[in-house]
Amino acid sequence: MEYLDFRSDTVTQPTAEMRDAMASAAVGDDVYGDDPTVNELQDYAAELTGMEGALYVCSGTMGNLVSLMSHCARGEGVLMGVGSHTWKNEAGNAAFIAGVMPYPLDDSTGLPSEESIRASYQPKGNVHYANTTLLAMENTHNSAGGLPAEVGPFSRVASIAHDFGMKVHVDGARIFDAVAFFGNDVRDYAGCVDSIQICLSKGLGAPMGSIVCGSRDFIDRARRYRKALGGGQRQSGIAAAAGLIALRDMRGRLADDHKNASALASSLSEIGYDVEFVQRRTNMVYFKTDGDASRLADLCKKKGLLIGPAGQGRIRMVTHIGIDGGAVSRAAAILKEIKAAGA
Numbered sequence: 001m002e003y004l005d006f007r008s009d010t011v012t013q014p015t016a017e018m019r020d021a022m023a024s025a026a027v028g029d030d031v032y033g034d035d036p037t038v039n040e041l042q043d044y045a046a047e048l049t050g051m052e053g054a055l056y057v058c059s060g061t062m063g064n065l066v067s068l069m070s071h072c073a074r075g076e077g078v079l080m081g082v083g084s085h086t087w088k089n090e091a092g093n094a095a096f097i098a099g100v101m102p103y104p105l106d107d108s109t110g111l112p113s114e115e116s117i118r119a120s121y122q123p124k125g126n127v128h129y130a131n132t133t134l135l136a137m138e139n140t141h142n143s144a145g146g147l148p149a150e151v152g153p154f155s156r157v158a159s160i161a162h163d164f165g166m167k168v169h170v171d172g173a174r175i176f177d178a179v180a181f182f183g184n185d186v187r188d189y190a191g192c193v194d195s196i197q198i199c200l201s202k203g204l205g206a207p208m209g210s211i212v213c214g215s216r217d218f219i220d221r222a223r224r225y226r227k228a229l230g231g232g233q234r235q236s237g238i239a240a241a242a243g244l245i246a247l248r249d250m251r252g253r254l255a256d257d258h259k260n261a262s263a264l265a266s267s268l269s270e271i272g273y274d275v276e277f278v279q280r281r282t283n284m285v286y287f288k289t290d291g292d293a294s295r296l297a298d299l300c301k302k303k304g305l306l307i308g309p310a311g312q313g314r315i316r317m318v319t320h321i322g323i324d325g326g327a328v329s330r331a332a333a334i335l336k337e338i339k340a341a342g343a
């Protein structure tokens, strides 16, 4: 059966152009810094974000982890939203690999509040506490509904952390969804933080890989941690070739995902699903079910539709390059049928 796959924007297939570029990519040993395609991707990312350097890493999780390790010494603290991917979905790596203590912040509205940062900040010098040296944010914020943060509030939150002498990292797995939504420039965000992680393998459609950007010193440290974590790859230009197309040519298509997600959200509301309201919808639709989310997912699967149970009775549906207007209509029709059958 061919499925309509709305589970995530990570399920995309590489485009024909990506496959061609991968087949013919010029490569070298990237641990020696010799891979011309990886170098081109890194240079392009640094230029695009306006940061001094960039590093190609295997995944978003690795990008966030090397960033954390590059900013914080063991035993230090990092302020992190409890809804963030780094808190919930990266296998607890901040604690068990980086050896830093995550301090929980309320980020249910996407950005951590000023009060929660002030309340959680721990200065150096008190032996009872892990000195907080980093604030980690997420934009767009996945579990807050794919919510993009505007530059103004984003920059204010970052500057509070900076005023305390902390560094700021942003998990910008989907930062270009925020950029597409507001029509601004990624430099507007990158200019407020000390590092940014950008996934190439989400809405941008590459089969793998992420980019981390920051200062030259930060990138030098991140390169060492990448190696320590086993992420130093050799002829990785084969993958980077697709990543370059993703970063260069696919940003413009993200607005289509947002349009499709809005259409999906409207249809599901009309059918009677409890769709979560988000002020600014990018490529995600979360809705609640009274019943068992996994059972609903199973029923959908039998009809050729894949959706993502997201915990606490929530379902997530994500639009991406493999989803067009027709797929949205078919998905809504399947969910309507299931609702009519009382499931």
Ligand SMILES: Cc1ncc(COP(=O)(O)O)c(C=O)c1O
Pocket: 010, 058, 059, 060, 061, 062, 085, 086, 138, 142, 171, 173, 174, 199, 201, 210
């Ligand atoms: C917001 C966010 N950050 C980071 C990641 C991690 O990316 P990866 O799956 O490439 O490790 C994800 C993955 O879905 C994500 O949604």
